[in-house]
Amino acid sequence: MSNISKMARLLRPQGAYAFKASSPSIARLHQQGPSRSAVVHDQAIPHSQSHVPASEAPPFLPSRQPASQSSESGAGLDSLVSHIPLVQSLRDTHSTYKESRPHLAIPSPIRQHHFVGGSLTGPGKLAFQPYMWLSTGKSGSKTRSDRASSVVSVFHIGQDLCGHPGFVHGGLLSVMFDEVFARCVSAAFPSGLGMTANLNVDFRKPALPDRLYVLRTETTKVEGRKAWVEGRMTYLPLAVPHAEGNVISDLSLLQEDHEGAVMVAEAKALFIEPKFADSMVSVYRN
Incomplete structure (x- = not known):
């Protein structure tokens, strides 16, 4: 037998033994990894609130499972908008703002298939399609341009759009800024279309679910195919869905200047009118 054959016979069992010795440890890693992850996840966020005694439940978790909002509840929230003093002012016949619900x-x-108008809208999410009031060519605007514009939007955010339990996901606030900003700069472009080039959001306070939100935006500068816009988002004090029978005992809770109203975020953005705007699919009916 050659030296090469002898060497092969000596190495073969060692190689097989080394593989068998390492295989069980690898298998244990695969078996233990997922189970450990599951245990940590279960302890961090219980699948059912029955795992958390009412006396020990964190303040951001209700003591019982909230009932899912029905379409009737969404309609009730929709009608509640009419009681907001700001909305009543915007709907005044002398107002320079034009009301619309683009979605x-x-x-x-x-x-x-629309992210805001479809995916994010429904019970527990955006309970109704956002209201928007657009004013163009508003006197005194910092743009000093006939293409100046501002928008006031009112919408509701439900519990199913939270990140950490009890707090609205910050990404949703960014989406709503982007959506209303696009409406605001639409008056600045001949095509009515603007695409986000840059969006900066400063989060000021935690955003709470089951609140009505007011988002104010204004075009601050327009140069050719570019428009700069900024805005701030505030939630109103009234928690909705609220008391049984939808009875509002204190209408001041719907005021934007109420001491309980909280400005949760401010944002600035740059929008650019695309050169290919004429070839884009029309999303909104004229």
Whole structure:
């Protein structure tokens, strides 16, 4: 037998033994990894609130499972908007703002795939399609341009859009800024279309679910195909869904200047009118 054959016979069992010795440890890693992750996850966020005694439940978790909002509840929240003093002022016949609900103008086949108008809208999420009031060419605007514009939007954020339990996901606030900003700068471009080039959001206070939000935006500068816009978002003190029977005992809780109203974020953005705007699919019906 050659030296090479002898060497092969000596190495073969050692190689096999080394593999068998290492295999069980690898298998244990795969078996233990997921189970450990599951234990940590279960302890961090219980799958059911029945695991958490009412006396020990954190303040951001209700003592019982909240009932899912029905379409009737969403309609009730929608009608509640009419009681907001700001909305009543915007709807005044002498107001320079024009009311619209852009997402309702999206054709149904497109709306169901629209992020805000479709995916994020429904019970427990955005309970109703956002209201928007657009004013163009407002006197005294910092843009000093006939393409100046401002928008006031009112919407509701439910519990199913939280990140950490009890707090609205910050990414949703960014989405809402982006959505309303786009509406605001639409008056600055001939095509009515602007695409986000830059968006900066400063989060000031935690955003709470089951609140009505007011988002104010204003175009601050327009140069050719570029428009700069900024805004701030505030939630109103009234927690909705609220008391049984939807009876509002204190209408001041719907005031934006109430001491309980909280400004949760401010943002600035740059929008650019795309050169290919004419070839883009029309989202909103004219």
